[in-house]
Amino acid sequence: MPVEIDIAHVARLARLDLSEDELEGYKNQLGLILEHAARVQSLDAEPQVENAHPLGLFNIFRDDVVLPSLDRDEVMASAPETADGYFVVPPVMEGE
Amino acid sequence: MSPVPGVAEAGRRLRDGDTTAVRLLEGALERAGRYEAQIHAFLTIDREWALETAGRADADLADGIDRGPLHGIPIALKDNMCTRGIETTAASQILAGYRPPYDATVVARLGEGGAVVVGKTNLDEFAMGSSTENSAYGPTYNPWDTTRVAGGSSGGSAAAVAIGSAVAALGSDTGGSIRQPASLCGVVGMKPTYGTVSRYGLIAFASSLDQIGPLTRTVEDSALTLEAIWGHDPLDGTSFSGRYPDPKSGLNRGVAGLRVGVVKELAGDGYEPAVESAIGEMVSKLESAGVEIVEVSLPSFEIALSAYYLIAPAECSANLARFDGIRYGHRGQGATTEALMARSRAEGFGPEVTRRILLGTYALSAGYYDAFYGQAQRVRAAIQEDFARAYQQVDVLVSPTSPTVAFEAGARTADPLAMYLSDICTIPSNLAGHPAMSLPVGLDDQGLPVGFQVMAPPLGEEVMYQVAAEVERLAGFDLSPGLQEVAS
Numbered sequence: 323m324p325v326e327i328d329i330a331h332v333a334r335l336a337r338l339d340l341s342e343d344e345l346e347g348y349k350n351q352l353g354l355i356l357e358h359a360a361r362v363q364s365l366d367a368e369p370q371v372e373n374a375h376p377l378g379l380f381n382i383f384r385d386d387v388v389l390p391s392l393d394r395d396e397v398m399a400s401a402p403e404t405a406d407g408y409f410v411v412p413p414v415m416e417g418e
Numbered sequence: 419m420s421p422v423p424g425v426a427e428a429g430r431r432l433r434d435g436d437t438t439a440v441r442l443l444e445g446a447l448e449r450a451g452r453y454e455a456q457i458h459a460f461l462t463i464d465r466e467w468a469l470e471t472a473g474r475a476d477a478d479l480a481d482g483i484d485r486g487p488l489h490g491i492p493i494a495l496k497d498n499m500c501t502r503g504i505e506t507t508a509a510s511q512i513l514a515g516y517r518p519p520y521d522a523t524v525v526a527r528l529g530e531g532g533a534v535v536v537g538k539t540n541l542d543e544f545a546m547g548s549s550t551e552n553s554a555y556g557p558t559y560n561p562w563d564t565t566r567v568a569g570g571s572s573g574g575s576a577a578a579v580a581i582g583s584a585v586a587a588l589g590s591d592t593g594g595s596i597r598q599p600a601s602l603c604g605v606v607g608m609k610p611t612y613g614t615v616s617r618y619g620l621i622a623f624a625s626s627l628d629q630i631g632p633l634t635r636t637v638e639d640s641a642l643t644l645e646a647i648w649g650h651d652p653l654d655g656t657s658f659s660g661r662y663p664d665p666k667s668g669l670n671r672g673v674a675g676l677r678v679g680v681v682k683e684l685a686g687d688g689y690e691p692a693v694e695s696a697i698g699e700m701v702s703k704l705e706s707a708g709v710e711i712v713e714v715s716l717p718s719f720e721i722a723l724s725a726y727y728l729i730a731p732a733e734c735s736a737n738l739a740r741f742d743g744i745r746y747g748h749r750g751q752g753a754t755t756e757a758l759m760a761r762s763r764a765e766g767f768g769p770e771v772t773r774r775i776l777l778g779t780y781a782l783s784a785g786y787y788d789a790f791y792g793q794a795q796r797v798r799a800a801i802q803e804d805f806a807r808a809y810q811q812v813d814v815l816v817s818p819t820s821p822t823v824a825f826e827a828g829a830r831t832a833d834p835l836a837m838y839l840s841d842i843c844t845i846p847s848n849l850a851g852h853p854a855m856s857l858p859v860g861l862d863d864q865g866l867p868v869g870f871q872v873m874a875p876p877l878g879e880e881v882m883y884q885v886a887a888e889v890e891r892l893a894g895f896d897l898s899p900g901l902q903e904v905a906s
Contacts, residue, residue: 327780331783332779333776335779335783336735336763336775336776337759337763338775338776339750339757339760340764348772351834352773352777354834354835355727355773355834355835355838356780358727358835359727359728359781359790360724360789360790361721362724362725362728362790362794362796363789363793364721365718365721365793365796367796367800369796369799369800369802369803370803374626374795374798375613376850376852377613377658377851377876377877379613379656379658382655382656382657384652384655385652399517400516400517400519400746400747401745402743402746402749409744409745411744411755411758412752412754412757413755414754414755414756415754416753416754
């Protein structure tokens with residue numbers, strides 16, 4: 323079954339700024355992989371498994387205790403650009 | 419005696435006063451120094467940190483403080499586990515220079531156990547691959563033949579253990595990433611039951627599949643290392659808090675009376691004859707040792723690979739959304755925040771990671787979700803049902819770990835699907851969340867190791883190690899030839 327892929331749309335959803343050539347290459351590879359992956363559609367049984375966790379864990383909550391947080395300076399030290407304890411980014415909205 | 423001791427052997431020498439933690443570490447570093455140019459198992463070796471830890475381990479022992487089986491043992495860590503203040507890259511450009519502000523739970527546990535971290539090992543970028551050729555920092559090569567791959571994605575950890583530049587190592591296994599490189603490098607690699615080893619601080623690839631586990635020289639070492647790292651962790655919501663198995667208890671029990679299932683679907687087309695004959699020979703030996711051999715069929719295994727290459731990329735596309743060039747990691751240029759994110763990601767991720775993010779995004783996108791992701795989840799359930807049926811008849815299942823021995827470097831890099839087929843035997847255990855391990859049973863006629871896989875039901879580590887210990891005895895596999903080969 324040939325698979326339809328709007329690769330530019332997928333790259334946009336994934337926030338990947340790829341060139342036309344790169345998009346074309348990935349589109350072809352995804353087509354081949356998805357043709358193989360489409361074999362999952364050959365399963366016609368409706369299996370009954372109640373829980374995805376093999377040990378049946380479900381809705382796990384931790385105790386509401388205050389623990390020390392990560393050190394702010396240590397965390398901020400990894401950021402490409404900071405000012406006064408904030409992360410610096412370019413404008414979020416496009417403007418004139 | 420092997421020139422490189424295992425965990426148990428090194429521990430005995432240490433406590434007998436025949437060696438020290440510093441000397442064990444120096445031995446590992448010396449071997450790293452000798453072989454790294456050919457093998458490239460490590461991304462980072464922090465000598466100062468390692469020597470300091472080893473010195474402390476020696477001082478503790480001198481004071482009568484014994485932290486257990488890993489005390490003073492040099493261990494390598496796959497570079498997707500966070501180490502506070504020590505560069506952790508997941509072999510990606512997007513994390514070049516990243517120094518985590520915290521330790522992964524397994525790293526903390528190794529520390530409490532007195533282990534000495536030799537260094538951080540190479541991997542396929544974000545653990546996505548089966549050859550360690552997808553590393554942004556260059557491939558790892560196989561110690562048995564340096565023109566061949568070490569397997570992946572934990573190829574650096576497997577090669578380091580095989581060459582003796584670490585006594586044991588930790589890897590992570592999402593679709594076979596511990597077992598397949600262990601198989602290709604002739605060492606023991608084990609993926610525990612999902613939920614038994616904390617994933618806190620493991621850089622996430624596919625959260626419902628990822629598990630950390632040990633790579634070691636012997637089955638006993640594997641059990642000792644596993645016991646040091648597993649156990650409930652409140653920082654991982656999927657962590658199991660019930661009663662854990664005792665993996666060491668069956669090591670010397672033998673296998674008489676056990677039922678072993680040979681998986682019909684994991685043989686035939688695509689399997690190298692040398693692999694099939696080595697596996698067949700071991701199955702016969704097990705039968706002679708008193709095991710009842712049963713051929714079992716798990717039909718859903720035929721489509722397990724297809725399901726995996728939808729589920730794993732889907733989860734990866736969500737997990738890797740956090741890498742955006744804002745809070746840490748590589749930052750590209752962009753006039754707006756969104757443009758900056760898209761550029762940072764395009765520049766920072768390598769081709770395989772990009773491919774999987776696109777694949778996963780597609781499989782989850784509107785209009786395709788049911789046909790791909792939803793259906794893959796049904797296949798996952800069918801695999802769990804098939805396993806459950808099989809375990810009504812047998813105690814463990816066995817198969818090859820990989821359809822082939824180590825392949826030539828570069829042979830599969832241009833064909834993603836051919837690379838994906840490397841994991842055909844290992845993927846079902848990840849999809850079901852079950853434990854499984856690989857151990858070497860022999861060499862093919864080119865002198866390359868063949869791995870034997872033992873699979874068990876959830877929390878079935880005890881019987882799995884029981885069978886693996888017998889397989890190890892029956893195989894009498896000697897790691898040393900590989901070491902001599904590289905030395906010459």
